[in-house]
Amino acid sequence: MTRLASPPQVLLDALYSPVREELARAEQVFREQLQSDHPFVDELVSYGCLLGGKRLRPALLLLAAKAAGRIMREHYTLAAVVEMIHTATLVHDDVLDDAETRRHLATVNARWDNEAAVLLGDFLFTHAFFLASTTGSTTACRLIGQATNRVCEGEIKQKGSRGNLDLTEQEYFQIVEGKTAALTECSCRLGALFAGADDDATRRLSEYGRQLGIAFQIADDLLDVVGEQGVVGKTLGTDLEKQKPTLPLIRTLQLCTEEERQMIADLFFTDSEDRAGRLLPLLEKYDAIEYARQTAQRFVDDARQQISGLAPSPARDTLLAMAEFVVQRSN
């Protein structure tokens, strides 16, 4: 069985090194903005901020800026904005998935309740929009609003596809483009735009962000199938439990016999024990895990291709390496 390798935290730190100081400054904006005098608001928000983790989107934004030009004041604000939006979606996702742990911590819904998680997510979304407006740029507000709306639309489409064993690869990619790639694309676009990049560089960096986002989501869906819960640090097997068809399953359904399809439907629609364990042999029979891994790799290769023509710089090289990293991660 394919197991995803686990790149250590030091690798992540090394990857971010061309923007280490800038990331720290964006982190400071993020935390300062979310402080509150009200004890319960402060407690909830501080806890929520712990759940984010990898700071992938701020890193993408700052690296895109540095690969395309110079980091400006607006970049710090916008890096905090994209992380705030990402955190909001995580907190709401954990409600939708009834998830209990994330990054080895209890989720907001598990520690408090769904109500706290809904309100915290709303608070983060709305604060992010306010913060975006402080750049004085309606372009920033528009791109952030649009990308976030596409994230939500992707999530609604995914909900509409629950239990749909006929979901096509194309429909799966439409969902992924919204729920994940819209925000990574937007992060790279904002980085490039505010660094004064020309149209071609902005387009290339945005496209890099989009394809990296798709690769990232395929890898994330794979983790839900083949990851080890203790390593990943969040509740796994939720896609199957929530009847969300992801790429390995869609691939298997394309190739399997009518009998096997019936077996998958039974696993999908009845609440049996160890569904994931019982599904895996079928996914392996049709090389569906490997197929998904290779598909993710194709998006990685395309993402790298987009930016390979940019002027060489440590930031560009990091973006090239990060594209590889997102499909090799295990958490």
Place this chain on the structure above:
Amino acid sequence: MTRLASPPQVLLDALYSPVREELARAEQVFREQLQSDHPFVDELVSYGCLLGGKRLRPALLLLAAKAAGRIMREHYTLAAVVEMIHTATLVHDDVLDDAETRRHLATVNARWDNEAAVLLGDFLFTHAFFLASTTGSTTACRLIGQATNRVCEGEIKQKGSRGNLDLTEQEYFQIVEGKTAALTECSCRLGALFAGADDDATRRLSEYGRQLGIAFQIADDLLDVVGEQGVVGKTLGTDLEKQKPTLPLIRTLQLCTEEERQMIADLFFTDSEDRAGRLLPLLEKYDAIEYARQTAQRFVDDARQQISGLAPSPARDTLLAMAEFVVQRSN
């Protein structure tokens, strides 16, 4: 027992008459913006839009604009924005309150589930922010972002105050200023600003919106205690069930004996039948319903006072009448 009178829909229609056409145009923007090619997205969003109802915030925005100057293109967009945000908060509120009906319709969480309601609310919030940015005004984006964030903060504070029998009137008003008054204030401010009102008129109309919002919320809290479910068209008694202290209860707790306080605590913290019915005699004993009604009326009077000095116009007169209306409504 005080019963709130029920102003018929025709009264509402008459009130809005100075901006009837403008409201219809804003409604068109609202609906067009939320159309989707994806069947499930479209179904969910269309249903959610039915739950809004009174269109109070767009009406305030357009009336403030007309009372202060001329209605501009941006006003239609912003009227749709404030209604979208209001609808988002309603849809999420119904999740928080486990409410089953609103405006005589099943809530989104009741008809689908909490997940659908969380996603629909997020979709509406984010679309509203995108739409605000299309005005090309960062001031609009900032005011909308800020007001919406204050709404969420108010809701979190309210959650933090659950079961707190020591909540003061001042703390209650802080919650209400956020969760309700921030958006009515913002609606009036945007109306005035984009009509080119001077600083004094903008300040007066904003303050009118704030005080009207507080009065509105006190009346809404009163309905939860003394309203008739069949007339109001939404689940009642949820404040008590959710252990939210509102003004009549806070007033009673200020005045009652230690023994009565203990009785209230028992009603609050044990899941007994007909809690509202058992609490009412105590509220009446201390004239707490009447006290809350009079407090709401004071905010109404102050709101009217703010705008009484504006140049006379049908729009200003409607705003004066609306302030009375919000405390007399029964749904």
